[in-house]
Amino acid sequence: MSKKALITGISGQDGSYLAQYLLKEGYKVFGLERRSASNDSFRLKYLDIYSDVEIFNIDLIEHASIIKLISLNQFDEIYNLAAQSFVGDSWDNAISTSEINSIGVVNILDSIRQFSSHTKFYQASTSEMFGMVQATPQNENTPFYPRSPYGVSKLYSHWITINYRESFKLHSCSGILFNHESPLRGIQFVTKKIINGLCNFLNNKQSIRLGNLDAKRDWGFAGDYVKAMHLMLKQKSPDDYVIGTGIETSVRDFCSIALNKLELKHTWTGSGLNEKCILEKDKSTIIEVSPQFFRPAEVNSLLADTTKAKEILGWESETSLDELIDLMINYELKMTNN
Ligand code: NAP
Ligand code: GDP
Numbered sequence: 001m002s003k004k005a006l007i008t009g010i011s012g013q014d015g016s017y018l019a020q021y022l023l024k025e026g027y028k029v030f031g032l033e034r035r036s037a038s039n040d041s042f043r044l045k046y047l048d049i050y051s052d053v054e055i056f057n058i059d060l061i062e063h064a065s066i067i068k069l070i071s072l073n074q075f076d077e078i079y080n081l082a083a084q085s086f087v088g089d090s091w092d093n094a095i096s097t098s099e100i101n102s103i104g105v106v107n108i109l110d111s112i113r114q115f116s117s118h119t120k121f122y123q124a125s126t127s128e129m130f131g132m133v134q135a136t137p138q139n140e141n142t143p144f145y146p147r148s149p150y151g152v153s154k155l156y157s158h159w160i161t162i163n164y165r166e167s168f169k170l171h172s173c174s175g176i177l178f179n180h181e182s183p184l185r186g187i188q189f190v191t192k193k194i195i196n197g198l199c200n201f202l203n204n205k206q207s208i209r210l211g212n213l214d215a216k217r218d219w220g221f222a223g224d225y226v227k228a229m230h231l232m233l234k235q236k237s238p239d240d241y242v243i244g245t246g247i248e249t250s251v252r253d254f255c256s257i258a259l260n261k262l263e264l265k266h267t268w269t270g271s272g273l274n275e276k277c278i279l280e281k282d283k284s285t286i287i288e289v290s291p292q293f294f295r296p297a298e299v300n301s302l303l304a305d306t307t308k309a310k311e312i313l314g315w316e317s318e319t320s321l322d323e324l325i326d327l328m329i330n331y332e333l334k335m336t337n338n
């Protein structure tokens with residue numbers, strides 16, 4: 001009989017790729033989507049798997065509904081990907097971010113503990129927990145120092161996942177994933193905003209406004225990272241793993257790579273809030289800096305040390321940043337030309 005997996009946040013970026021991956025692995029895939037969901041499952045539809053998954057309209061923080069769902073269905077695996085996932089919004093929405101990202105996780109863990117203790121659990125932890133990094137690169141032993149309500153909320157859920165594993169012997173794992181992107185990334189995130197903005201510029205000539213161009217991230221491809229989630233749950237013993245590429249790139253350099261791919265010759269001029277990216281052809285501004293997109297506290301640099309994932313899971317990032325940007329540009333050009 002097929003194994004049953006529940007994915008919370010199934011209509012998000014990772015949820016959609018994970019659903020596609022698990023379906024290929026022969027799983028029966030169920031998903032959680034709140035009724036007020038901000039998208040119309042366009043990612044599941046784009047991947048052509050919408051009719052292959054069964055969706056429950058339940059909010060992660062509805063405790064009684066989560067208990068009922070988990071006790072009735074006795075899932076083999078639960079992947080908790082639902083979250084208020086945008087760091088930038090978390091200062092203005094600190095309470096709802098904490099409710100969803102922290103309390104939502106205990107809702108699931110406690111339901112598993114009481115009614116379905118054989119269920120394996122995956123928690124979507126994040127490199128944002130390293131925040132003001134205490135060592136570079138970061139691995140499973142690096143101390144945490146979150147820098148946003150998002151990072152703090154995720155640190156709680158990371159530790160409660162470990163605590164339920166140690167206290168109640170649950171098979172609960174936490175994947176500390178560094179930034180991962182795809183054509184299906186949310187539009188608020190910087191990579192998608194850049195690729196979408198540059199591709200639109202070809203038609204509308206509207207410049208893009210960004211925040212901190214010096215921030216560096218370890219960007220990988222979401223399609224590679226969902227495999228790591230599954231590999232974690234397949235191990236005999238539950239554990240936590242850092243997942244990333246081991247290469248970091250600044251926001252500015254990410255822009256330049258994309259600009260070059262679109263054959264937009266450019267130069268960067270000025271500094272700080274006056275920095276601009278100018279097109280050589282007609283001296284028009286294509287990227288400018290705006291204080292609106294700076295954060296109250298910034299994470300300047302994140303870089304993964306994935307030695308443990310390589311050794312134990314046999315997992316490595318397969319898609320280079322160059323290939324990832326190609327994927328994102330091709331999708332965006334296809335969408336803008338339709
Ligand atoms: P995403 O695209 O924002 O997906 C998150 C999903 O959770 C959305 O579909 C959202 O639905 C849903 N959700 C939010 N609140 C909910 C609630 N109360 N009840 C039920 N569903 C709810 O994020 P992602 O990039 O796929 O990331 C997946 C997970 O990995 C998140 O937990 C994120 O924090 C974590 N993570 C992501 C990265 C990354 O770089 N992508 C890195 C590390 C960790 P709505 O449409 O209704 O908002
Ligand atoms: P995060 O690492 O989860 O916060 O992912 P984001 O894609 O939202 O941001 C990555 C980095 O890009 C952060 O250091 C941001 O401060 C920086 N950044 C610079 N300009 C922008 C922008 O306009 N939007 C976003 N989202 N981030 C920006």
